[in-house]
Amino acid sequence: MSTSSSTCPECQGQRVYRQGGISAGGGYAPNYLAKLGSMWRAPKFTIAVCADCGLTRFYASPEARAKLGDNSAWRRG
């Protein structure tokens, strides 16, 4: 799975930093993963930032991804 790689896909750099458990919004923040959380918890991101070129990637948590398939707010494609 690509989330386990520490190589930047843009510059092939090795200095990629990650932070997990970032709230994907609701409240004061934009709701990036709308309708993919539960009633009690906002969906979460893991964010990976390349220290060399600055490319920033967002990975939806497994819990949020599991809800994509049968969610009318998200279209495949």
Ligand SMILES: [Zn+2]
């Ligand atoms: Zn990079």
